[in-house]
Amino acid sequence: MTAVLQIIFDALSLGSLYAIGALGIALIFGVMRLVNFAHGDYISFCVFAMLWPSIDAAAVVFAGNLPTFILIPLILAIGAGISVLSEILVFRRFRNANPATMMIASFALGFVIKHFLLMLFSSRPKSIDLWSNLSLPVEIAGARIPLLQVITIIITIVILIGLTAFLKRTRFGLEMRAAAENFTMARMLGVKANRVIMLAFAISGMLAAAIGLILATQSGTADIQMGVSVMLVAFIATVIGGLGSLPGAVIAGFLIGGVSVLMQVILPLDARPFRDAFVYAAVIACLIWRPQGLFAPKSAKQRV
Amino acid sequence: MTVTQRSSLLARTISTPIILIAILIAIALLAKFVGSGPFSRTIVEMFIRVMLVAGLYIFVGNSGVISFGHIGFMCIGAYAAAWFTIPPAMKGVTLQGLPSFLAHAQLPFLVSTALAGLLAAIFALIVGRIMMRLAGIAASIATFAMLAVINVVYSNWDSVTGGTGSIVGIPFYTGIWTALGGAILVVIIAYLYQISRSGLALRAGRDEATAAAASGIDIVRERHIAFVISAFTIGVAGAIYGHFLGVVNPDAFYLGVTFITLSMLVVGGMNSLSGAVIGVIVISTIIQLLRWLEKGIDLGGATLSIPNGLQEITIGLVMIVILMFRPAGLTRNREIVWRFWPVKRAQSAAEPVLRNEHAQARN
Numbered sequence: 001m002t003a004v005l006q007i008i009f010d011a012l013s014l015g016s017l018y019a020i021g022a023l024g025i026a027l028i029f030g031v032m033r034l035v036n037f038a039h040g041d042y043i044s045f046c047v048f049a050m051l052w053p054s055i056d057a058a059a060v061v062f063a064g065n066l067p068t069f070i071l072i073p074l075i076l077a078i079g080a081g082i083s084v085l086s087e088i089l090v091f092r093r094f095r096n097a098n099p100a101t102m103m104i105a106s107f108a109l110g111f112v113i114k115h116f117l118l119m120l121f122s123s124r125p126k127s128i129d130l131w132s133n134l135s136l137p138v139e140i141a142g143a144r145i146p147l148l149q150v151i152t153i154i155i156t157i158v159i160l161i162g163l164t165a166f167l168k169r170t171r172f173g174l175e176m177r178a179a180a181e182n183f184t185m186a187r188m189l190g191v192k193a194n195r196v197i198m199l200a201f202a203i204s205g206m207l208a209a210a211i212g213l214i215l216a217t218q219s220g221t222a223d224i225q226m227g228v229s230v231m232l233v234a235f236i237a238t239v240i241g242g243l244g245s246l247p248g249a250v251i252a253g254f255l256i257g258g259v260s261v262l263m264q265v266i267l268p269l270d271a272r273p274f275r276d277a278f279v280y281a282a283v284i285a286c287l288i289w290r291p292q293g294l295f296a297p298k299s300a301k302q303r304v
Numbered sequence: 305m306t307v308t309q310r311s312s313l314l315a316r317t318i319s320t321p322i323i324l325i326a327i328l329i330a331i332a333l334l335a336k337f338v339g340s341g342p343f344s345r346t347i348v349e350m351f352i353r354v355m356l357v358a359g360l361y362i363f364v365g366n367s368g369v370i371s372f373g374h375i376g377f378m379c380i381g382a383y384a385a386a387w388f389t390i391p392p393a394m395k396g397v398t399l400q401g402l403p404s405f406l407a408h409a410q411l412p413f414l415v416s417t418a419l420a421g422l423l424a425a426i427f428a429l430i431v432g433r434i435m436m437r438l439a440g441i442a443a444s445i446a447t448f449a450m451l452a453v454i455n456v457v458y459s460n461w462d463s464v465t466g467g468t469g470s471i472v473g474i475p476f477y478t479g480i481w482t483a484l485g486g487a488i489l490v491v492i493i494a495y496l497y498q499i500s501r502s503g504l505a506l507r508a509g510r511d512e513a514t515a516a517a518a519s520g521i522d523i524v525r526e527r528h529i530a531f532v533i534s535a536f537t538i539g540v541a542g543a544i545y546g547h548f549l550g551v552v553n554p555d556a557f558y559l560g561v562t563f564i565t566l567s568m569l570v571v572g573g574m575n576s577l578s579g580a581v582i583g584v585i586v587i588s589t590i591i592q593l594l595r596w597l598e599k600g601i602d603l604g605g606a607t608l609s610i611p612n613g614l615q616e617i618t619i620g621l622v623m624i625v626i627l628m629f630r631p632a633g634l635t636r637n638r639e640i641v642w643r644f645w646p647v648k649r650a651q652s653a654a655e656p657v658l659r660n661e662h663a664q665a666r667n
Contacts, residue, residue, distance in 0.1 A: 035441070090624060097631040099441075100370055104570040105627050107563055112620035119613035228559075232448075239445045273460040280449040280456070287449075288434060291442045 002143040007265055009140075013149040015257025016156035017211055019250045021234025022241065023163070024207035026249035029238060030180030031200045034091060034102045038110035040231030041117075042205055046079045046212035047222045048117050051126065068131075075213055076206045082113075083205025084198055091201075092194075117224055125223040130216055152214050159210065160250060163203070167246070172199055180244055240286055242293025252294060256283075313499050319642040321495040324581045325488050328354065331585070332484045344480050350588040351483035352545050354581055355490045356565045357572075359537035361580035362494050363530045364569060366503055368510035369439060372562055373447030376454035377424040377535040379557035381542025383458060384423045386471050386552055388416035394473045401463025413477045417543040424539025425532050432531040436524050439513075451562065458554040470553040478548035486544045490537045494577050502529045510575075571626050573633025578640040586634060587619070594618055 021039070028036050050071075066074065090109050094102045134151060137144040167173035178186040179196045187193050208227070215226055237256050241248030259282055263275045271278070286294070328351070335347040360374050387395075387402060388411045395407050411419070435446045458465045465471070497503045509516040509523035517523060546552050564587075572583020600609030610618075630636065 093628045094631070097627070100570055100574055101627050101631045103370070104567050105624055108567065108620045108623040108627075111563075112617050112624075115613055115616035115620065119611070119617070236445055236449070239441055243441060274456055277453045277456040280452045283449045284435065284446050284453075287438060287442045287446050291438050293442075 002141070005141055005143040006145065007261060009143070009145045009149050009153070011258040011261040012254070013152045013257075014261060015254035016152050017214060017230055017253075018233050018237050018257050019253030020156060020159060020207050020211055021230050022237035022249035022253040023160075023246060024204040024211075025231075025234055026238045026241070026244070026246050027176075027180075027200045027204045027207075030244050030246070031176065031183060031197050032091070032095065032102075033099055034094070034106060035099065035235065036204070037103060037107040037231070037235075038086060038113060039204070039208055039234070040227035040229075041110040041113040042079055042082055042208035043212045043215065043227030043230065044117060044222075044224050045082055045113055046075050046209040047128075047216045047226065048121055048224075049075060049078045050128065050130075050216070051121065051222060072213065076209045079205040079207075079209025079212070080202040081205070083201045083208065087198060087201040114224060121222075121224070123224060125221045127220055128216055128222045129220065130213070134217060148214075148218060152218075155210070155214070159207070172196075176200060180246070236283055240283065240293055242296035245293065245295045248293055248295030317495075317499055317639070317641070320578060320639045321491055323640050323642060324491050324578060327581070327585070328484060328487050328491070332480055335480055346588075346592055348478060348480055348483040348548055350584060351480075351487040352541055352548065353565065353568065353584045353588060354487040355483075355541035355544065356538060356561070357568050357580045357584045358487070358490045358494045358577065359534050359541060360565055360569055361574075361577060362497055362534035362537065363527075364566075365575050365577070365580065366498060366506045366510065366530050367527045368575075369447075369527070370444045370566070371447040372444055372566070373450040373454075374534065374538050375557050375562045375565070376451040377428065377538040378542035378545065378561070379454055379458055379554060380424045380427055381420040381539030382546035382552045382557065383465055383471075383542075384420035384539070385416055385543035385546040386474050388419060389413070389475055389477075389547070390471070390473045398466055398471060398473075399464060401461075413475075413547070417540055417547075420543035421536040421540035424542070425536035428532045428535030429528075432528045432535075436528040436531055439523075451558070455554055455558050458557075465554065468554060470551045472551050474546050474550050474552065476547060476550050478544050483544060483548070486540060490541070491577070491581065493533065493537055494580070497530065497533055498577060502526050506530055567623055571623055571633060573635035573637045575632075575637040576635050576639050579633045579635040579637060582635055582640075583633065587623070590622055591615070591619055 021043075025036060025039055028034055028039075086109055090105060091102070094105055097105075134146075134148040136147055138147045138150065139145075140150070167177055175186065175191045175196050176199060178189070179191055179193075179200075183193075186196075211230060212227070215230070216222060219226070233256055234253060237252040238249045240255070241250070241252030256279070260275070260279050263278050264272065267275060267278065290296075331347060331350070335344050356374075356378065360371065363369070363374065364371055387399070387406050388409060390399075391410055392408050395402060399407070431450060435443065435450065438446050459468045461467070498507070505516065505521045506523070506526040506529075508519070509521055509526060513523060542557070568583040568587045569580055570583070571587060572581070573579025594610070594615040597610045598612060598615050600607040626634065
């Protein structure tokens with residue numbers, strides 16, 4: 001029983017990261033059909049924003065020393081800031097370009113951000129000490145669960161509830177959902193394109209910052225590569241969930257997290273190093289079974 | 305049918321591959337005359353990228369489906385070349401899990417390279433049978449998942465692939481002429497495919513899926529054919545790359561190469577063979593110029609140099625700016641044609657040939 005509980009918490013906390021990431025990608029895809037490959041680099045950027053530029057192995061903590069109640073809003077603001085800035089400087093000029101062009105532009109932007117960080121901080125991972133007492137285990141129904149896992153799950157639930165409330169209860173949320181369904185139609189009915197898109201970028205950037213904070217606390221290191229792997233899985237989750245469907249993206253994120261953890265447990269020992277191969281094979285199988293995604297919105301269906 | 309009254313498709317479009325091949329030969333000759341070792345290596349790398357990007361174009365350009373998976377075929381090709389050509393004595397030590405017919409074999413370069421391409425093609429034939437039913441972004445993600453599966457398997461199957469460590473001892477067969485030959489071969493294959501019946505049908509399906517299907521085109525089948533052919537060319541490129549470096553390791557065939565080759569294709573112009581080749585040449589040239597700047601250039605006593613790391617930042621910015629002003633790529637998705645080509649001149653206008661070709665093919 002305790003082992004099962006442990007697995008469930010592992011799955012939920014890994015799935016939380018993927019779900020928040022998938023949500024950030026799906027929000028932007030919804031409003032401008034852009035697959036934002038720079039999202040992973042926003043995550044790294046937010047983590048490194050806590051450090052003072054230096055190429056030493058020991059990190060010179062700068063903003064990271066601020067008290068928690070200032071630090072968290074600050075990092076969220078930085079995430080939103082870089083995301084909105086990239087919209088204004090780059091993506092705005094690609095509004096009418098085809099998806100492949102936008103995708104490569106976003107990749108090039110991510111490349112620029114990554115190498116900018118490399119230039120300032122070098123490629124060595126740096127240790128960073130954020131709320132390290134959170135990794136102590138707590139006892140829940142006999143199982144020893146790291147406190148951080150519990151907090152990650154709680155934060156994710158809070159984010160999801162908050163975002164749902166925002167999308168369902170406010171005027172901006174309504175506009176954003178309308179734009180995600182059918183952007184042209186929404187504009188004709190008086191939704192301001194720039195405002196909705198900037199808002200989507202801001203929220204997406206904040207979600208990236210949240211992932212950055214969680215990852216940095218979990219691993220205790222700041223690494224340039226840390227955002228990319230989360231971003232790739234999140235990207236897959238967005239597609240499996242059905243592009244344009246926000247709940248689909250979240251559920252698929254949890255699903256992939258769950259399948260990864262489950263595979264780790266049930267695979268025979270010899271096959272365990274190949275776990276990711278099984279996960280990705282499951283992704284292909286899922287796509288062939290439901291090419292539109294598990295929860296495709298009605299508007300995504302191609303009309304002939 | 306009006307086909308007989310028009311000059312043949314081959315005669316009207318042949319100037320494109322001839323021009324592209326002439327450019328490649330000119331670059332090889334330039335490298336030969338300049339003669340410095342590092343410069344030659346840069347040119348060899350560029351030719352290998354031409355093979356990769358033109359091979360990628362066979363699938364991506366004709367089908368319109370972005371593939372993140374083709375570098376997996378490069379991985380398969382490079383490892384196959386290692387299995388076929390490393391001296392048996394060395395294989396007995398490092399790769400103990402190889403089946404005995406491989407463990408004792410040492411094939412000549414051409415045979416092993418062809419077999420490496422074939423292995424990649426057979427793999428594509430099998431997985432493509434399932435995956436090619438997908439279209440659009442779902443197909444892109446499926447190809448990415450395929451790349452990840454290949455990478456995980458090659459990184460962990462220690463007895464056959466040496467795991468995440470490198471396999472050393474691959475004979476150095478690739479020089480500038482081998483690489484040039486490979487690049488020319490892939491350009492010719494890509495050209496012949498795009499004017500073939502299957503290529504034209506696939507392009508029709510890319511532009512107007514519904515109309516093409518209604519005209520009796522089996523898009524899934526044509527896409528599968530393109531997938532297998534491009535897998536073959538990229539497998540060959542992988543083998544040549546292995547013989548160039550002498551070392552293979554699985555992470556050399558992952559996201560880095562995937563994105564740089566895709567970027568070159570899109571920056572050049574995704575839907576034309578000229579775009580694929582021009583994209584590689586332009587981006588490689590800019591990268592090389594920036595590397596020289598990074599090292600420092602002597603300007604009458606004063607050395608001009610840019611800080612390390614600025615090269616990558618600049619190349620990213622250059623790509624963004626190019627795409628801003630030319631969203632359809634440097635070639636605007638057209639082919640380079642020689643306007644004074646005799647058959648071409650007899651035609652009404654110097655229109656881009658292949659863009660209109662599917663319309664005519666359907667009639």
